[in-house]
Amino acid sequence: HINNMTRTHRIAVIPGDGIGIETVAATLRVLEKLSALENFSLDLTHFDYGSARYKSTGSYTPETFPDELRPYDSILFGAVGDPDVPDHISLWKLLLPMRQIFQQYVNCRPVCLLPGVKACVNTAATPSDLDWVIVRENSEGEYSGQGGRSHIGTVGETATEVGIFTRFGCERLIRWAFELASGRPRKLLTLVTKSNAQRSGLVLWDECANRVAKDYPDVKWDKMLVDAMTVRMVRNPASLDVIVCTNLHGDILSDLAAALAGSIGIAPSANLVPDHSAPALFEPVHGSAFDIMGKGIANPIGTIWSAAMMLDYLGEKAAAARLERAFKKALADGATTADLGGELDTEGAAQAVIDRL
Ligand code: GGG
Numbered sequence: 001h002i003n004n005m006t007r008t009h010r011i012a013v014i015p016g017d018g019i020g021i022e023t024v025a026a027t028l029r030v031l032e033k034l035s036a037l038e039n040f041s042l043d044l045t046h047f048d049y050g051s052a053r054y055k056s057t058g059s060y061t062p063e064t065f066p067d068e069l070r071p072y073d074s075i076l077f078g079a080v081g082d083p084d085v086p087d088h089i090s091l092w093k094l095l096l097p098m099r100q101i102f103q104q105y106v107n108c109r110p111v112c113l114l115p116g117v118k119a120c121v122n123t124a125a126t127p128s129d130l131d132w133v134i135v136r137e138n139s140e141g142e143y144s145g146q147g148g149r150s151h152i153g154t155v156g157e158t159a160t161e162v163g164i165f166t167r168f169g170c171e172r173l174i175r176w177a178f179e180l181a182s183g184r185p186r187k188l189l190t191l192v193t194k195s196n197a198q199r200s201g202l203v204l205w206d207e208c209a210n211r212v213a214k215d216y217p218d219v220k221w222d223k224m225l226v227d228a229m230t231v232r233m234v235r236n237p238a239s240l241d242v243i244v245c246t247n248l249h250g251d252i253l254s255d256l257a258a259a260l261a262g263s264i265g266i267a268p269s270a271n272l273v274p275d276h277s278a279p280a281l282f283e284p285v286h287g288s289a290f291d292i293m294g295k296g297i298a299n300p301i302g303t304i305w306s307a308a309m310m311l312d313y314l315g316e317k318a319a320a321a322r323l324e325r326a327f328k329k330a331l332a333d334g335a336t337t338a339d340l341g342g343e344l345d346t347e348g349a350a351q352a353v354i355d356r357l
Contacts, residue, residue: 008041009314012072012279016050016094018288019298020078026300026350027076027307030323033354034311038319045072051082051090060093066101074310075281078303081288092145095283099138100145102278104271105169106176107136107247108309109254109285115332117262117340121237130237133184134257135177136250138271140169141201143247165201165246170208174244176274178216181242188241189221192229192249205246230256258285265299265339266331268306270313282310296345299337301327304353326356 015024028044035042047068049061062068069075080094081087098104111132113119121130144164151157174191181189191209195202206223213221224232226249232239233256245253258267267285284302292298304327312320335352336342344352 006039006041007316008043009073009316010043010071011045011310012069012075013044013046014049014075015046015078016080016288017052017082017090018079018290018293019286020080020284020288020303022293022296022298022346023284023300023303024076024078026346027303029347030300030304030350030353030357031307034319034323034357037357038316038322040316040319049094050080051085054085054090054093055082060090069098069102069279072279073314075279076303076307076310077281077283079284079286079288081290083290096143096145098281099271100140102273102281103139104273104278104281105137105139105173106270106272106274107138107250108180108270108272109134109136109250109257110268110309111254111257111261113261114266114328116334116336117266117331119262120260121234128238130261132237132240132243132257133180134243134245134250134254135173135180136245136254137169137173137247138250139247140164140166141247143251163198163201163246163248165204167204167208170205171212174205174209174212175215177242177244178212178219178221181219181221182216184241186241187219188239189219190229190240190243191221191223192226192243192245192253193223194226194249196225202246209244226253229253233257233260254285263299263339264302265337266301266305268302268309270306270309272313280310280313282306282313296347297338298346299339300346300350301331301336301353304350322357323353327353329356 015021054060080090113127113130142163146162147160149159193202193206195206258264264286269285271281273280284306286302308320308323330352337344337349
């Protein structure tokens, strides 16, 4: 329980696997100091959901986990993935069910160039050249979990992976993205698609965008095929602002974007429930990174930035802005981990943020 001042937010903490355990612990230290400075209180409950639990009990979560998590205002999540567990099991037993059951249908991933972080776009890049928000559909699409296997072990072995695109699901996500674009200075939106090849779901996706766009005449928008979009992100980053993607395309493009902006170690994400009817989930874009787990060298900024997004979502605007200023200053001062060329360990990088709050 952090601090006992007036405004209290109930947070479920799920560190999960690998470096998620280290970056969440570092982030909680930062939040402890911040909550004292900004007079709010976080009521934290830790959950052991993850691969270690699976390996000892056979399940990632108790069956009742939606009921256990539902009362919380938000979930602070680390990472999921374990070398001893097939990735499709770990992802489908923990992260994807939370997104779908709680209808966290907006996955919001800001990407920008930060002082002190060496970007990969081009050497002359300035912050205004890369200032994007990737808005990824998070509840259906290619990650609907529909499909199956048959004739296993025979030459006729077959697998289907069915994408589910609903007008309701596409429109609500695309509308959220247009609303966001309409409030940003450049008011640009690019819809990523693949409707030339995927002639049902992605044609519906495009049609939903055509319909929603009519309500936002102030937003200048265009459509890009996902393959061409990878080229545009690298070659012409300044032409992009809000980027709306399906679940799969957003998953892939946000890793590319994070690398272009300097390191996946700093990339944040918010799995939002726009009407606050269930807990939202905040997590770094990076996974469990078992190759560096336990070494104490993981970059905590992706999780710290995600926590800043959580505070903003919870209405703690001043605290969110203060935290953002502090971690940006730490990065600008070179007080960071090895992935960004710094010399600090995870705890040292978190302390650098605390020192600048
Ligand atoms: N912290 C995010 C994490 O653990 N990601 C693992 C992963 O595979 N994510 C896929 C996704 O975001 O859909």
